[in-house]
Amino acid sequence: MRVPPFATIAVLLTAALGGPVLAAGRETRIPEPALATAAQLREKALASDLGYRIVESLTTEVGPRLAGSEADARAVAWAVAKFKELGFDKVWTEPVTFPKWERRSESARVVGAHAQPLAVTALGGSPAGTVEAEVVRFPDLAALEAAAPGSLAGKIAFVDYRMERARDGSGYGPGGRVRSRGPSAAIRAGAAAYLMRSAGTDSHRMPHTGITRFDEGLTPIPSAALAAPDADQLARLLARGPVKVRLALDCGWDGSYTSQNVIGEIRGSQAPDEVVLIGGHLDSWDLGTGAIDDGAGVGLTMAAAKLIGEIKPRPARTIRVIAFANEEQGLHGGKAYAARHAADVAKHQIAAESDFGAGRIYAFSTSAPEHAKAAEAQIAQALAPLGIEHRPGKGGPGPDLGPFAQQGLAWAWLAQDGTDYFDLHHTPDDTLDKIDPRALAQNVAAYAVFAYLAASAEGDFGSTARPQPQAQE
Amino acid sequence: MRVPPFATIAVLLTAALGGPVLAAGRETRIPEPALATAAQLREKALASDLGYRIVESLTTEVGPRLAGSEADARAVAWAVAKFKELGFDKVWTEPVTFPKWERRSESARVVGAHAQPLAVTALGGSPAGTVEAEVVRFPDLAALEAAAPGSLAGKIAFVDYRMERARDGSGYGPGGRVRSRGPSAAIRAGAAAYLMRSAGTDSHRMPHTGITRFDEGLTPIPSAALAAPDADQLARLLARGPVKVRLALDCGWDGSYTSQNVIGEIRGSQAPDEVVLIGGHLDSWDLGTGAIDDGAGVGLTMAAAKLIGEIKPRPARTIRVIAFANEEQGLHGGKAYAARHAADVAKHQIAAESDFGAGRIYAFSTSAPEHAKAAEAQIAQALAPLGIEHRPGKGGPGPDLGPFAQQGLAWAWLAQDGTDYFDLHHTPDDTLDKIDPRALAQNVAAYAVFAYLAASAEGDFGSTARPQPQAQE
Numbered sequence: 029m030r031v032p033p034f035a036t037i038a039v040l041l042t043a044a045l046g047g048p049v050l051a052a053g054r055e056t057r058i059p060e061p062a063l064a065t066a067a068q069l070r071e072k073a074l075a076s077d078l079g080y081r082i083v084e085s086l087t088t089e090v091g092p093r094l095a096g097s098e099a100d101a102r103a104v105a106w107a108v109a110k111f112k113e114l115g116f117d118k119v120w121t122e123p124v125t126f127p128k129w130e131r132r133s134e135s136a137r138v139v140g141a142h143a144q145p146l147a148v149t150a151l152g153g154s155p156a157g158t159v160e161a162e163v164v165r166f167p168d169l170a171a172l173e174a175a176a177p178g179s180l181a182g183k184i185a186f187v188d189y190r191m192e193r194a195r196d197g198s199g200y201g202p203g204g205r206v207r208s209r210g211p212s213a214a215i216r217a218g219a220a221a222y223l224m225r226s227a228g229t230d231s232h233r234m235p236h237t238g239i240t241r242f243d244e245g246l247t248p249i250p251s252a253a254l255a256a257p258d259a260d261q262l263a264r265l266l267a268r269g270p271v272k273v274r275l276a277l278d279c280g281w282d283g284s285y286t287s288q289n290v291i292g293e294i295r296g297s298q299a300p301d302e303v304v305l306i307g308g309h310l311d312s313w314d315l316g317t318g319a320i321d322d323g324a325g326v327g328l329t330m331a332a333a334k335l336i337g338e339i340k341p342r343p344a345r346t347i348r349v350i351a352f353a354n355e356e357q358g359l360h361g362g363k364a365y366a367a368r369h370a371a372d373v374a375k376h377q378i379a380a381e382s383d384f385g386a387g388r389i390y391a392f393s394t395s396a397p398e399h400a401k402a403a404e405a406q407i408a409q410a411l412a413p414l415g416i417e418h419r420p421g422k423g424g425p426g427p428d429l430g431p432f433a434q435q436g437l438a439w440a441w442l443a444q445d446g447t448d449y450f451d452l453h454h455t456p457d458d459t460l461d462k463i464d465p466r467a468l469a470q471n472v473a474a475y476a477v478f479a480y481l482a483a484s485a486e487g488d489f490g491s492t493a494r495p496q497p498q499a500q501e
Numbered sequence: 502m503r504v505p506p507f508a509t510i511a512v513l514l515t516a517a518l519g520g521p522v523l524a525a526g527r528e529t530r531i532p533e534p535a536l537a538t539a540a541q542l543r544e545k546a547l548a549s550d551l552g553y554r555i556v557e558s559l560t561t562e563v564g565p566r567l568a569g570s571e572a573d574a575r576a577v578a579w580a581v582a583k584f585k586e587l588g589f590d591k592v593w594t595e596p597v598t599f600p601k602w603e604r605r606s607e608s609a610r611v612v613g614a615h616a617q618p619l620a621v622t623a624l625g626g627s628p629a630g631t632v633e634a635e636v637v638r639f640p641d642l643a644a645l646e647a648a649a650p651g652s653l654a655g656k657i658a659f660v661d662y663r664m665e666r667a668r669d670g671s672g673y674g675p676g677g678r679v680r681s682r683g684p685s686a687a688i689r690a691g692a693a694a695y696l697m698r699s700a701g702t703d704s705h706r707m708p709h710t711g712i713t714r715f716d717e718g719l720t721p722i723p724s725a726a727l728a729a730p731d732a733d734q735l736a737r738l739l740a741r742g743p744v745k746v747r748l749a750l751d752c753g754w755d756g757s758y759t760s761q762n763v764i765g766e767i768r769g770s771q772a773p774d775e776v777v778l779i780g781g782h783l784d785s786w787d788l789g790t791g792a793i794d795d796g797a798g799v800g801l802t803m804a805a806a807k808l809i810g811e812i813k814p815r816p817a818r819t820i821r822v823i824a825f826a827n828e829e830q831g832l833h834g835g836k837a838y839a840a841r842h843a844a845d846v847a848k849h850q851i852a853a854e855s856d857f858g859a860g861r862i863y864a865f866s867t868s869a870p871e872h873a874k875a876a877e878a879q880i881a882q883a884l885a886p887l888g889i890e891h892r893p894g895k896g897g898p899g900p901d902l903g904p905f906a907q908q909g910l911a912w913a914w915l916a917q918d919g920t921d922y923f924d925l926h927h928t929p930d931d932t933l934d935k936i937d938p939r940a941l942a943q944n945v946a947a948y949a950v951f952a953y954l955a956a957s958a959e960g961d962f963g964s965t966a967r968p969q970p971q972a973q974e
Binding site for chain 1: 557561562563564565571572575611614615616617618620704705706707729730733734737738741789790928929930932933934935
């Protein structure tokens, strides 16, 4: 999961520019019979363990599936086979090409009088390198950014920022920036390597990996995250005097790789070319088996669509499920999908991605314009028995939908409780045992109800292609 | 911490054979003024962070301190310096020689269609070796022990027993036996290597190490523990069909090493040759920094004695604190102490070791014979305000005191709440942040009150040398 900084902008733009597609000029409404069917679907989904079984299958049979690794191809084959096994009407893949990053080995240790190992993991995108140098601690990113150019020459910069726990994951904004911006700030100050307290909320000896990037024109330096107890330890040692650390990373970019977005469809009965899109991302970081990030998102959306497919008659529109390739290293799957389907924005009625773990969904909203607000309220009412609150005007699309949402895609927000998400996110501990099957079934029920009703609506949710700004990068 | 199987025997023997030392024929009693002083000491200890600061110092400055490693010597130097810094009257060391075991590297991975790494750690005492073989799962130790000789030829035996959580740590009896006896059972069935679900109660990607042993006449095989989520994963894969694992351990015995029991004394004012003994063990496993096992025991007993030393007048008897060498690999420090001081059993009035973490103490008892029961009750009453219950007839000595208790040493049991102990025990997660400073202060208060009152008692607690059986091994 990445924080979509464009969420608020997307809300405003979609509301301003969104217009009706199928039913110009009239209010979008969900017919009463569909609401009755949705209530049955909700109860059926709550009683089903299908979502959990799919996550179990992916995380067990494929395990960790770093984008570009040998397991990436196995994950794609798994997803194709799983869609088919579940009886999806159409299953296909679309290529996604990206630079390939590999982790080979990593270690860190305090040297000298207090010699001891530190639990560390390379940040995604880090180059290889071994640096033995004195550590300079900064309490947060701003302090490092304020360091004078050259002031860290030959040193290891260490940002010791503690990320805040929050149900909505809002702590990941500042926490994630320490990972994405810290290395470049360290380079500007002359540092030879970069260490950070993991962007996480746990207190286990498990560092949190995640992608970083280096600003144009800078020479990348070895960059890694310490587990929280190791950051504590390093801070305590630094309080006693100078500390030298030896950081040894063997990792780096190595050519490019072509993976696949894997797509399955439950075909609509009346307007099969109109699509309600749900999904998650198929890749994971390599340290865990990617259960909460994002096996859960893949499993629960596959299960929701499968359960919708069992309903007779089918809803009017098609349910499309996407297992996105390589979300973790830069939304590559989402960008590829948006580029390939740029001409078809308006065919995608509305979309929702699940990529924030497997906690219960507690809030719902959409980007729907005024003429679809009543339909949004109808969906909210159908979700209410699941303990889901309607919070109009809040939220944003999932990370992989961000690029497409910027092109005008309408989105729904099904907010998961992420209180514990950053205890596990991007660590070895992201494994199946951390998923509560009942909470996952509640997610399946919510996605099934949302997708079924959106696919049954008379009228649209405001997806419409809008003029794209020229690329500015 | 090891389970002392001799606990019950010790209770019976001490009760039967124990006799008065200083005050033959009369009841042991604690004078009223000492009880009043103990109440003040209790409050002072509760308000002090000294115990926590000592643990912080050891775990930070020395870090992991595997017996026989470079850090073992640093830990001994730390303990000598810390006793002196705290103003102990006498500080010395006594040599402890043992075989040296080293961990160099370890890894395991599923190979084949479901290729993925497994989080694993070598059991202490395991030989080096790389084995790639099919895994055969057993639900518990009994099932493996029932395997026919030769039936596991060329295979990896995997015991998937789940240890039970309990406040008193009783789940470690059967859990620990999977570690101590499993490898020999696997060898008898012909296995090429041994894997076990960690003897632990957590669900993190952190395997639990710990010593194992191989029965006489068997050729040791590589033996390791899987983290709980990895044992889950392996069991799920095995449910789908045959699974091959590649286990690669580089570790083993390498000569012998001489460490030290480090001993500090707060001298008694009237009977300085009579000793009340408290302590913990100085060594730790190498994966964590040994905060709960057993930095806590060292820190809280040092702090308790230091606080007693500040009282004027000092108690009659001497308080001796021992930081035992190499408990983890076979009670080497405790055995060396018992052998060296065999003639002085009766001088040691009573002893208590803390080696079960840093949870609050909830129960108290001693091995005191009938003539000292009233004094035991007086101590229990002084401990009651700390939330400690008197449970006469229960408990046993700490592991390092076991050998000496078998020679007739009287002991006290200050039972810590170990509900969470086996979440951390022998894992990388045994770090300072897991200690609650307030719970540790409660421990310091309890040890201070107990040791002060035992050192102030008029009469003995039943320590008396008893005839030793001939060695039967």
